[in-house]
Amino acid sequence: MTIDLDTGKLVVFIVGLVLFLFIEALAPARRWREGRLKRLGFHAGIAIFNIFTVRLLAYVPMLLWLVYADEQGWGLARWLGLYGWAEIIISLIVLDAFDYFWHRANHRVKFLWRFHKAHHSDTEMDVSTALRFHPGELLISALVKASWVMIWGPTAVAWFLFEALVSFCAQFHHSNIDFPDKVEQWLSAVIVTPRYHAAHHAVDRQFGDRNFSTIFSIWDRIFHSYAQPADGGRTTRGEAAIGLPEDRHLAFSTRAWISDPFKRRNLNLKDSSTSDAP
Numbered sequence: 001m002t003i004d005l006d007t008g009k010l011v012v013f014i015v016g017l018v019l020f021l022f023i024e025a026l027a028p029a030r031r032w033r034e035g036r037l038k039r040l041g042f043h044a045g046i047a048i049f050n051i052f053t054v055r056l057l058a059y060v061p062m063l064l065w066l067v068y069a070d071e072q073g074w075g076l077a078r079w080l081g082l083y084g085w086a087e088i089i090i091s092l093i094v095l096d097a098f099d100y101f102w103h104r105a106n107h108r109v110k111f112l113w114r115f116h117k118a119h120h121s122d123t124e125m126d127v128s129t130a131l132r133f134h135p136g137e138l139l140i141s142a143l144v145k146a147s148w149v150m151i152w153g154p155t156a157v158a159w160f161l162f163e164a165l166v167s168f169c170a171q172f173h174h175s176n177i178d179f180p181d182k183v184e185q186w187l188s189a190v191i192v193t194p195r196y197h198a199a200h201h202a203v204d205r206q207f208g209d210r211n212f213s214t215i216f217s218i219w220d221r222i223f224h225s226y227a228q229p230a231d232g233g234r235t236t237r238g239e240a241a242i243g244l245p246e247d248r249h250l251a252f253s254t255r256a257w258i259s260d261p262f263k264r265r266n267l268n269l270k271d272s273s274t275s276d277a278p
């Protein structure tokens, strides 16, 4: 059962990747400065590395953990007696809320930012950015997610649906596409759109230190971290519109990118920790 669910998650991932690659090629919101192939190649390399390391290290233990938590009857979902579709829908909402706080912590806690900044050092944003995560961040997040399983106790179906949805939504909101203002307005009132998330990647930290939500945008509004994109995210505001200007050397250098979190001189932390620490 769980193996089938994981295959389903992989299918969602591949379909999402191909779909958004296609759409952003047809109607890109911003003009690419780097070659698309170069970007895709670098980010695909990261993804393949992550599949063979993080997945092997974290996937089986997580499966066993889900089964164990189920046997023990752990978690609020069980305590509340949730089952069927109600359990799946409420679990998606609750896990998305956990994800919001986890993402926010990745920007606020200096140790976590060391790793998360590998994602933000991208100089542009397209669907391939959704592949750009440091293996260290993924491993730490696997441990944190194990605690969510213990606290909330989702069923395996709800868990894999959540993981598949996070992967699809991340591909969607990183992609280089945009909607007309009216559509954007109602869409971003419910879910995180590419324009909404482009603000999170903005060089201008007034925006970059906001918009942490992953699936539903409501969390930023509830917890006061919402910033309306200044220019609609459609235009590049010069060379430095997206990313971390002081970390341009990390953009496409495998060696610098992978080793950066372990450097003692890992500064540039002020970006994430001074603006409005909660």
Ligand SMILES: [Zn+2]
Binding pocket: 103, 107, 116, 120, 200
């Ligand atoms: Zn972030």
